[in-house]
Amino acid sequence: MGIAADIIILIVAAFFCGLLMQRIGQPLILGYIIAGIFLGPHTGGITISNTHEIELLAEIGIALLLFALGLEFSLKDLKPVKMIALIGTPVQIILTILLGTGIGIIMNYDLKQSLWLGSIISLSSTMVILKTLMNQGWLGTLSSKVMIGMLIIQDLAVVPMMIILPQLNNPEIGISALGFAALKAAAFIAGMIILGTRLLPGLMSHIAKLGSRELFLLAITAIGLGIGYATHMAGLSFAFGAFVAGMVLSESDYGHQALSDIIPLRDLFGLLFFSSVGMLFDPMYLIKHGDKVIILVLAAGIGKGLIFASLSKLFRYTNVIPLAVGLGLFQIGEFSFVLARVGISTNSISTDLYSLVLTAAIITMALTPVISGQTAKLYSIKKKFYPSRDLEISNIPDSGLEDHIIIAGGGRVGSQIAKMLKRLEMKFILIEIEHRRFEQAKTQEISVIYGDATHETVLEAAGIKEASLLILTVPSATNARSIIEASKKMNKNIEIISRTSSREYFEMFKELGVSEVIFPEFEASLEMTRQSLIHFNIPAPEIQRCTNTVRSELYADWFAKKTDYTKLYHLKNAEDQFDIQWFRLSEKSPISQKTIGQSEVRKKTGASIVGVVRKGSLVSNPETDFILMPEDLIAVIGDENQRKNFCHMTEGEECLKAKAGTK
Numbered sequence: 001m002g003i004a005a006d007i008i009i010l011i012v013a014a015f016f017c018g019l020l021m022q023r024i025g026q027p028l029i030l031g032y033i034i035a036g037i038f039l040g041p042h043t044g045g046i047t048i049s050n051t052h053e054i055e056l057l058a059e060i061g062i063a064l065l066l067f068a069l070g071l072e073f074s075l076k077d078l079k080p081v082k083m084i085a086l087i088g089t090p091v092q093i094i095l096t097i098l099l100g101t102g103i104g105i106i107m108n109y110d111l112k113q114s115l116w117l118g119s120i121i122s123l124s125s126t127m128v129i130l131k132t133l134m135n136q137g138w139l140g141t142l143s144s145k146v147m148i149g150m151l152i153i154q155d156l157a158v159v160p161m162m163i164i165l166p167q168l169n170n171p172e173i174g175i176s177a178l179g180f181a182a183l184k185a186a187a188f189i190a191g192m193i194i195l196g197t198r199l200l201p202g203l204m205s206h207i208a209k210l211g212s213r214e215l216f217l218l219a220i221t222a223i224g225l226g227i228g229y230a231t232h233m234a235g236l237s238f239a240f241g242a243f244v245a246g247m248v249l250s251e252s253d254y255g256h257q258a259l260s261d262i263i264p265l266r267d268l269f270g271l272l273f274f275s276s277v278g279m280l281f282d283p284m285y286l287i288k289h290g291d292k293v294i295i296l297v298l299a300a301g302i303g304k305g306l307i308f309a310s311l312s313k314l315f316r317y318t319n320v321i322p323l324a325v326g327l328g329l330f331q332i333g334e335f336s337f338v339l340a341r342v343g344i345s346t347n348s349i350s351t352d353l354y355s356l357v358l359t360a361a362i363i364t365m366a367l368t369p370v371i372s373g374q375t376a377k378l379y380s381i382k383k384k385f386y387p388s389r390d391l392e393i394s395n396i397p398d399s400g401l402e403d404h405i406i407i408a409g410g411g412r413v414g415s416q417i418a419k420m421l422k423r424l425e426m427k428f429i430l431i432e433i434e435h436r437r438f439e440q441a442k443t444q445e446i447s448v449i450y451g452d453a454t455h456e457t458v459l460e461a462a463g464i465k466e467a468s469l470l471i472l473t474v475p476s477a478t479n480a481r482s483i484i485e486a487s488k489k490m491n492k493n494i495e496i497i498s499r500t501s502s503r504e505y506f507e508m509f510k511e512l513g514v515s516e517v518i519f520p521e522f523e524a525s526l527e528m529t530r531q532s533l534i535h536f537n538i539p540a541p542e543i544q545r546c547t548n549t550v551r552s553e554l555y556a557d558w559f560a561k562k563t564d565y566t567k568l569y570h571l572k573n574a575e576d577q578f579d580i581q582w583f584r585l586s587e588k589s590p591i592s593q594k595t596i597g598q599s600e601v602r603k604k605t606g607a608s609i610v611g612v613v614r615k616g617s618l619v620s621n622p623e624t625d626f627i628l629m630p631e632d633l634i635a636v637i638g639d640e641n642q643r644k645n646f647c648h649m650t651e652g653e654e655c656l657k658a659k660a661g662t663k
Helices: 003-023 028-039 051-072 075-106 111-121 126-136 142-168 171-209 213-233 238-249 255-279 283-288 290-314 321-328 334-345 351-372 375-385 412-423 435-443 456-461 477-490 503-511 520-534 540-554 563-577 601-605 640-651 653-659
Strands: 392-394 405-408 428-432 448-450 469-472 495-499 516-518 580-584 608-614 617-620 633-637
Touching: 003 028, 003 051, 003 255, 028 126, 028 255, 028 351, 051 126, 051 213, 051 238, 051 255, 075 111, 075 142, 075 290, 111 142, 111 290, 111 334, 111 351, 126 142, 126 255, 126 321, 126 334, 126 351, 142 238, 142 321, 142 334, 171 213, 171 238, 213 238, 213 255, 255 334, 255 351, 283 290, 283 351, 290 321, 290 351, 321 351, 321 375, 334 351, 375 456, 392 435, 405 412, 412 428, 412 435, 428 435, 435 448, 456 477, 469 477, 477 495, 477 503, 503 516, 520 540, 580 640, 601 608, 601 640
Parallel strands: 405 428, 405 469, 428 448, 469 495, 495 516
Antiparallel strands: 392 448, 580 633, 608 617, 608 633
16 A cells, blocks of 8 residues: 555554553653654664655645644734844854854864754754644743744744855855845745735635535645745745745634634644654664764753743743743754755765754654643742742732732733722732733732743732632633633632633633633624614613523523622613612611611602612612611612602702712
């Protein structure tokens, strides 16, 4: 069966190795690499006969990964990291090249090969990092955005490297070739933005109208790989073209569906990539040259980690971010293989150097999920020794935080909640990762902590163990899940109210133990529906009844959980449907200390008492034997005259003057 048999054997082996890794708590990536090692040409036993063909298919995996990344890519998301991506990454590449050159000279390679070594190790693995971030649930955090931003610039840097480095054999023509490559890259990006934003949305709309799911999947795959191949034919990076295609397609109305459909295909070809990496591993080379491999792995890994962490600090990223970036991007990446092959084909590097960087790259890739997974633990240890430097906290009350509310996310929703709680003089703290919003909260004298709520150390600093309620306003379901799991781990009794971006996440939040869930887009649609129906002279009670029915169907699971919530819900319905007004009872009121029946409110005024709030607790539809007390907040329904009569009966002329006509 040829390559078909090889693929079948590889997938089956990867499945069992991945299952084993899952059982022992390790990332699936390691299982795929181990499967490739066992089936590679250097280990004996069952061997894949078409290794080169598998490697070519693996390139599709890289392209699909970056195509999917492009579909998720947003310039808005990268705004917080644009400086470190555009300026910091070139600095990192230069510093790493210098580091690698020094390592090469120490290992007795000549200057030209040492420069190649530095260039090869300067690139990190987009494929490994993205899969690791997905598995760890960190995708979408600020630290992940820093890493992805720097990786994108690294991937772009591969193109000039592939042109410049071979010119070290003939340096006279290098500058003109580089300039031509830069012009091609700029022309391609401009063409994709201009033509892609005009043609692709219309094309996808036409395909979607045909109603064929298979044709839709085929179309998005053809777009991603086809444009990637076109860039390859133009002398640019295949994966870079796929990324730009995904980025352009994400601007259409079909970006989310395209991403959903492409993920299974991406993961399958990603398996081939990691397995092909394992096939390149030669245990005999490691045995014979173990000392050189270990030196390169340690020197490159530690050196790159320190460079990335230092640059993160230099660009004013604090908390866990420098540590996360350093432990995440220390490895030698997949484009290093591509660059090394160019070096071999142009006789720029020796076979020994090629084998050395290949072995070191595989080892660092395999170590990435394990080492990156230690970020939280190492940060906790660091926090014990340097607690004052890790987190910036402002406006914490002198009495400290206990039985308080934590708001995760200070955007438009979170900031409004914070203002309301502050007005009510309730104890709360806001967690915000966007520095501008953090500074705004400080000036508004809101208790706020600068940090990423997905990290346990930030939650601990916010007093999660002593908090009574956590309000999640972050729109990302991935981030919300990470925060919920960490919060429940540290405080299993905490109540959680979470925002959700889609109905499909309701079941996930329910399983995670969320107390209440809010769907902002749904609530906005109901309000817009109400406002629209008013123009058609539909009675207000009928509009309210219909919208309440729709809401109760959506939130049925949460409505049934708490009786107080249900009472407030029904009281809100009453307020919307009737002419209701609230009165606070004074000690001098003639109905104070009397039951509703003794007061004869209905008989004397015509108004009805439908609710009483006492010390924060609601009593809806109180019975006639209910005793009214001073400071009770009483909800009364009736027409204007009946409410005036109640006001006059309870508080006299002064009440009438102050409250008549208000609602």
